[in-house]
Amino acid sequence: MDDTLYGKRNKRGDWAPFKLIQYPPVFIWPVQPLRFLKWLFGYPGYLMPWNVLYAVIGTLLWLYATPSLETAKTFSIGWIAYLLIRNAAIVLVFFGAFHLRLYMQKKQGTSFKFNAKWPSVGNDAFLFGNQTVDNVIWTFASAVPIWTAFEVLTLWAFANGIIPYVSFAEHPVYCVVVMFFIPTFRDLHFYLVHRLIHWPPLYHAVHKLHHNNVNPGPWSGLAMHPIEHLLYFSGVLIHWIVPSNPVHAIFHLAHAGLAPAPGHAGFDKIVVGEESAIDTHSYDHYLHHKYFECNYADGVIPLDKWFGTFHDGSPEAQERMDKRFMEQARRRAEKKARGEQQAS
Known part of the structure; x- marks a missing residue:
C-alpha cells in the first residue's frame, strides 16, 4: 500500500497525511443528519472499529473472565490476583501485537509512520536508557496494578450495594445508552485530567514522564507516572454515581487500558493487505506529543477547538x-x- 497516495514525507523522512484532522459532524449547525448517521454507524466512525472492539472485550471479560459479585463481596488475594494477572495478560497481548508487527517485525517499514526514527536507545530520559524497556516497566509496574485496583474496588462496591446497580434484563435500553456514551465521557474526562497535568508544577513532577516519548510507540500509551495513572483511570468512578451495571465499569476500564495502544502507535494506518489498512486515528495525539500544547482531547467533543488548542496538521x-x-x-x-x- 503506497503511503505517498495518502500523505507526504519531509526531508527527515517524517510522514504526514494530506487529509487534515476534522471533528465529527456532531456539534455543528445546521445539523447534518446523514453525515452524522454515516459517522455514527459507518466505518471508520464512532462505533467502528475501535469502540465496538473495546465494548466486545469488556463484555466478554465480564461474562467469562471476571469473578462473580458474590465472590467480590469480600476482599481476598485469590480473585484480586486473578484480575491483576488477567489485565496484565490482556495488555501483553494487545499492546504486544502492535509492537510486534510494527516495531519488531517491521511489517510495513516506515510506511505511514509519522516519525521516521525508531524508539530511542541510549537516552538518559528513559529507564535503562531504552524507550521501549522504560515504557513496558511503567505499564506493568504502575498502569496495570492501578487499573486493577479501580476494578477491584468498583466490583466490591457493586457487590455490597454501595453504588447503584442497574440490571440489563430490567433496563436494557438504559444500559445500552450508558454503554454508548462511555467513550464520549472518557473523552471529556481525559481532556480535564490532561489540562490539569499540563499545569507547569504537575507537568514537571508527573506528566513529563509520559512526554519523554516525543516519538511514541504502542508501549508509550500507558507509560505514565503513578499519579497520572490514578487520575487517568479515575474516570471509572462515574459509575459510583450514575446507576450502572458492572459490565459498564469493566468496559470503561478496558477502553482506558487498551485505547492508548493504537492512539500511540506512531503510524497513521496499519496495513493489512495490498489495498487495505486500519486507521489508528492517532495523528491528532501524535501532534500533541510533538508540540505539547495542542490536541488535549481525542474524540467527539470539540474541546480543543472551543478552547483554542486545536491543531489540524x-x-x-x-x-x-x-x-x-x-x-x-x-x-x-x-x-x-x-x-x-x-x-x-
Whole structure:
C-alpha cells in the first residue's frame, strides 16, 4: 500500500497525511443528519472499529473472565490476583501485537509512520536508557496494578450495594445508552485530567514522564507516572454515581487500558493487505506529543477547538501555535524582568 497516495514525507523522512484532522459532524449547525448517521454507524466512525472492539472485550471479560459479585463481596488475594494477572495478560497481548508487527517485525517499514526514527536507545530520559524497556516497566509496574485496583474496588462496591446497580434484563435500553456514551465521557474526562497535568508544577513532577516519548510507540500509551495513572483511570468512578451495571465499569476500564495502544502507535494506518489498512486515528495525539500544547482531547467533543488548542496538521494551525508560544514566552520574560526589578 503506497503511503505517498495518502500523505507526504519531509526531508527527515517524517510522514504526514494530506487529509487534515476534522471533528465529527456532531456539534455543528445546521445539523447534518446523514453525515452524522454515516459517522455514527459507518466505518471508520464512532462505533467502528475501535469502540465496538473495546465494548466486545469488556463484555466478554465480564461474562467469562471476571469473578462473580458474590465472590467480590469480600476482599481476598485469590480473585484480586486473578484480575491483576488477567489485565496484565490482556495488555501483553494487545499492546504486544502492535509492537510486534510494527516495531519488531517491521511489517510495513516506515510506511505511514509519522516519525521516521525508531524508539530511542541510549537516552538518559528513559529507564535503562531504552524507550521501549522504560515504557513496558511503567505499564506493568504502575498502569496495570492501578487499573486493577479501580476494578477491584468498583466490583466490591457493586457487590455490597454501595453504588447503584442497574440490571440489563430490567433496563436494557438504559444500559445500552450508558454503554454508548462511555467513550464520549472518557473523552471529556481525559481532556480535564490532561489540562490539569499540563499545569507547569504537575507537568514537571508527573506528566513529563509520559512526554519523554516525543516519538511514541504502542508501549508509550500507558507509560505514565503513578499519579497520572490514578487520575487517568479515575474516570471509572462515574459509575459510583450514575446507576450502572458492572459490565459498564469493566468496559470503561478496558477502553482506558487498551485505547492508548493504537492512539500511540506512531503510524497513521496499519496495513493489512495490498489495498487495505486500519486507521489508528492517532495523528491528532501524535501532534500533541510533538508540540505539547495542542490536541488535549481525542474524540467527539470539540474541546480543543472551543478552547483554542486545536491543531489540524495544517501550516496555518502551526503558525497560530507558534504565535501563541511567542506570546507566552514574551509574558514570561516580562514577568521575570518585573521580578528582578522588584528584587533590586
